[in-house]
Amino acid sequence: MNRTKVSRGALALTSSTSTVATVVATFGLTWFPALAQPGGVGSASVPLEEIVVTGSRRTGVSALESMSPVDVVTARDLEKVGLANMNDVLRTLVPSLNVQLFMAQDGSAFIRPFSLRGLPPDQTLVLVNGKRRHRSPLVQITNQPLAAGAQGPDLSTIPSIAIERVEVLRDGAAAQYGSDAIAGVVNFRLKQADAGISASARYGQYYEGDGEDVLVQTNLGAPLGEGGFFNVSAEYSNSNATLRGTQRPNAQALIDAGNTAVPVPAQRWGNPELEAARMFFNAEVKATDSATAYAFGNYSWSTGEVDFFYRAPNARPDIFTSVPLTTQVGGPRFSFTSRFPGGFTPLFGSEIRDMSLTGGARGEFSSGLTYDLSAALSLGQLEYRLSNTVNPSLGARSPTRFKPGEIQQRDTNLNADFTYPIELEGLSSPLNLAFGAEYRRETYEIEAGDEASWIAGPFARVFDPDAGRTIGLAVGSSGFPGLSPQSAGSFSRWNWAAYADLEGELTERLTLGLAARFEDYSDFGTSFNWKVSSRFQATDGVAIRGSVNTGFRAPTPGQSNVKEVATNIDLVTGGLLLTVTLPPGDPIAQYYGAKPLRPEDSMNFSGGMVFEFAENYSLTVDYFNIKVEDRIGLTSRITITNADRAALAAQGLSTGDFQTVRFLGNFFDTRTQGVDAVLSANWDIGNETELGLVSSLNYTKNKVTTIRDPRAVDRERRIEVGNFNPKWRGNIAMNVARGRWDSSIRANYFGKWTDAVPNATPTPNAFDQVFGAEWLIDAEVGFQVTDAVRFAVGANNLLDEYPDKDRRLGQQANGIVYPQFSPFGFNGGFYYVRVAANF
Numbered sequence: 001m002n003r004t005k006v007s008r009g010a011l012a013l014t015s016s017t018s019t020v021a022t023v024v025a026t027f028g029l030t031w032f033p034a035l036a037q038p039g040g041v042g043s044a045s046v047p048l049e050e051i052v053v054t055g056s057r058r059t060g061v062s063a064l065e066s067m068s069p070v071d072v073v074t075a076r077d078l079e080k081v082g083l084a085n086m087n088d089v090l091r092t093l094v095p096s097l098n099v100q101l102f103m104a105q106d107g108s109a110f111i112r113p114f115s116l117r118g119l120p121p122d123q124t125l126v127l128v129n130g131k132r133r134h135r136s137p138l139v140q141i142t143n144q145p146l147a148a149g150a151q152g153p154d155l156s157t158i159p160s161i162a163i164e165r166v167e168v169l170r171d172g173a174a175a176q177y178g179s180d181a182i183a184g185v186v187n188f189r190l191k192q193a194d195a196g197i198s199a200s201a202r203y204g205q206y207y208e209g210d211g212e213d214v215l216v217q218t219n220l221g222a223p224l225g226e227g228g229f230f231n232v233s234a235e236y237s238n239s240n241a242t243l244r245g246t247q248r249p250n251a252q253a254l255i256d257a258g259n260t261a262v263p264v265p266a267q268r269w270g271n272p273e274l275e276a277a278r279m280f281f282n283a284e285v286k287a288t289d290s291a292t293a294y295a296f297g298n299y300s301w302s303t304g305e306v307d308f309f310y311r312a313p314n315a316r317p318d319i320f321t322s323v324p325l326t327t328q329v330g331g332p333r334f335s336f337t338s339r340f341p342g343g344f345t346p347l348f349g350s351e352i353r354d355m356s357l358t359g360g361a362r363g364e365f366s367s368g369l370t371y372d373l374s375a376a377l378s379l380g381q382l383e384y385r386l387s388n389t390v391n392p393s394l395g396a397r398s399p400t401r402f403k404p405g406e407i408q409q410r411d412t413n414l415n416a417d418f419t420y421p422i423e424l425e426g427l428s429s430p431l432n433l434a435f436g437a438e439y440r441r442e443t444y445e446i447e448a449g450d451e452a453s454w455i456a457g458p459f460a461r462v463f464d465p466d467a468g469r470t471i472g473l474a475v476g477s478s479g480f481p482g483l484s485p486q487s488a489g490s491f492s493r494w495n496w497a498a499y500a501d502l503e504g505e506l507t508e509r510l511t512l513g514l515a516a517r518f519e520d521y522s523d524f525g526t527s528f529n530w531k532v533s534s535r536f537q538a539t540d541g542v543a544i545r546g547s548v549n550t551g552f553r554a555p556t557p558g559q560s561n562v563k564e565v566a567t568n569i570d571l572v573t574g575g576l577l578l579t580v581t582l583p584p585g586d587p588i589a590q591y592y593g594a595k596p597l598r599p600e601d602s603m604n605f606s607g608g609m610v611f612e613f614a615e616n617y618s619l620t621v622d623y624f625n626i627k628v629e630d631r632i633g634l635t636s637r638i639t640i641t642n643a644d645r646a647a648l649a650a651q652g653l654s655t656g657d658f659q660t661v662r663f664l665g666n667f668f669d670t671r672t673q674g675v676d677a678v679l680s681a682n683w684d685i686g687n688e689t690e691l692g693l694v695s696s697l698n699y700t701k702n703k704v705t706t707i708r709d710p711r712a713v714d715r716e717r718r719i720e721v722g723n724f725n726p727k728w729r730g731n732i733a734m735n736v737a738r739g740r741w742d743s744s745i746r747a748n749y750f751g752k753w754t755d756a757v758p759n760a761t762p763t764p765n766a767f768d769q770v771f772g773a774e775w776l777i778d779a780e781v782g783f784q785v786t787d788a789v790r791f792a793v794g795a796n797n798l799l800d801e802y803p804d805k806d807r808r809l810g811q812q813a814n815g816i817v818y819p820q821f822s823p824f825g826f827n828g829g830f831y832y833v834r835v836a837a838n839f
Helices: 015-033 077-080 088-093 249-256 391-398 557-561 587-590 640-652 717-724
Strands: 070-074 097-099 115-116 124-128 163-169 185-189 197-206 214-225 229-239 271-288 291-307 347-364 368-388 401-422 431-448 462-464 467-469 491-507 510-521 525-541 542-553 564-567 576-582 600-614 615-636 658-688 689-707 728-738 741-750 753-755 767-769 774-784 790-795 832-837
Touching: 077 088, 077 163, 088 115, 088 728, 124 431, 391 615, 431 557, 467 600, 467 753, 491 557, 510 542, 587 640, 689 717, 717 753
Parallel strands: 124 185, 576 658
Antiparallel strands: 070 163, 097 115, 163 185, 197 214, 197 832, 214 229, 229 271, 271 291, 291 347, 347 368, 368 401, 401 431, 431 491, 462 467, 491 510, 510 525, 525 542, 542 600, 564 576, 600 615, 615 658, 658 689, 689 728, 728 741, 741 774, 753 767, 774 790, 790 832
16 A cells, blocks of 8 residues: 655754754743643643653652653543544644554554554553553554554554543563563553543534544443442444545546446545444452452444455456356356446455453552552454455355454463562662562464355366466455465464562662563563663752663564455556465465564663753653664565466465465564653633643654565665654644633644655656645633533644645556545544533
């Protein structure tokens, strides 16, 4: 697939990282008279001494006292974004996090990969209530260069109304939390209210008049014994599709020639049709005077549908070629033009179920030793669906609806965590010793699709008596050939870990932290990681902080065993390529040089400063440098030549109808560095008026430093690793509240980015396109109708900005107007109304 840019009217920003603090301060002063938005990174009502629990196992540590940068996003922030999907919410509020739309990208259209600090989603550890969140079942085979081959958690399964706050640790933390915490940690803290009911209903649509979106949410809190609570949240969302493409030229040519059966549009580019219902619960109960039992979990269901590529009757001989029904010359024949005279567009859908349950107990002994013992089970299921298509090789017997298969991810986690205060003479406070162990087992399972979706029918190879030669039609459901029994299987692995973490104030001004972790994997052996971090209070208003740490990410069973088929655009011709992704252990992949996967390793350096100008002002500026070795990625599409087919056939291996092949491997190293800056302030200016401000800026630069296989880091990927996401991201969020009225405004900045092409020499039809920077403005006005009911109207992308149009002919030949992977989408402005009630 391909991606695109952002557009006009952009405010130029200096590219020098040394000017970050100045730019942020200028943003704040420039926008100060305007309205503000309360909350953490996206707002400013969070107290500057907000206590955080991510990145430190000491109690009572505030965000500004932390040795590593921690962003806090509050429940009120989440409420005011006006978006239904947690991916989009966090992209709006956290500048260092990026996520795109993924049209015609198979499962990625529904389980969208995010990127923190320019790294893949599986290099960010996601926690809920401090416990590891399971990964989704989908291995990303999207062409998005930063996510290709990744298998990370699905953030969209988490309803925003269930969240009290989100803490984003922007620092490596593998020694503290284990595998995946290379870019950082995102910790979702669930609500704990023991009384009250809150509910909200929001309706919105795009300025274009499509994409109607309904979101209904509710939260209930109830007491559970003395001092306990049961809190449950639920949401239902229904989002209609949008259309931002144009009629494909080849489809329009058929219409102009008199073909009245061609669909209009032949292929839709826009948001997918989505429906979802999600639930989370969180509960605690006092077991004894010194022990608390707890449990939390979720159930999520969602379904969606997107268009695949249009099959034109005059351009796909592998589908529409006439085939003989007998062995007689001049005998009857069959062609799919009789069923689809205007061609057809496969509709690809999914049904996703996600569920988890965590239970445990925590408490404290009289000696001061605390404990937290827990167990967790989780299951993620992704069932594929396909309609309005055929298995051409079955001829007239082919159905038009298929179930191409299902993939699952199952996890079991056991954790034992302890802390103990160590009193040492001469120290200003006790040292905090944390230690513990973890056992985890995960299973990736592939279930075969229905037989019609993968079988080679009688017309896969048939002698044509009229032509005097053998001909054949494509095998498998067109658009997404089903997962065959040969691909199916269950693949498991286990690992255990032990860690120790020592942290404390050596003096009133100096805090030091040391952490180490040992892990042993059943399939990859052992790993040892460490972290050293510190914070020095230079003056009452200035502190210096930093850390050095190693990290790792173990390849998942899914990455080692994934097998899928995808259809991609050939940018040179505008045609389609059928690509198979094979596991590294597959004989065909090994023919092309595949080897078993190894863990990724990282070395992280970070350093920054904290400025507290007064009780209500703070500025943090942090530099980061992340080196990742042996990064796992997909090869580019390797053309299967006739010579390859013959050599493989001699080994008894068939490549079927596939034109290209790819597989995963440890193919390259990268260096990611940049700066984050956050300016926060809030004021009570009297007359029942409150004002808040947060201004955030992120600069991230990625570079490929070593390439072990140029097929994995071709020209396209090398350019896009560094330029696919905007290097500059920022936002300014402000809120003013007076009496029953409140107003908020948020400006999001997306820097320029590049969509490259794979061919070594760009051509007039296929070239690198740089898409310009853009500001997007969100605004909301609310009125407290009664003490319990609030009414609000708002808009995301208030000024109706679009990315620059895609100028490449290969894209335009597929009806694409705007780049598929714009960092802020391509749907224009969205308005909404919302009613919320609290009882």
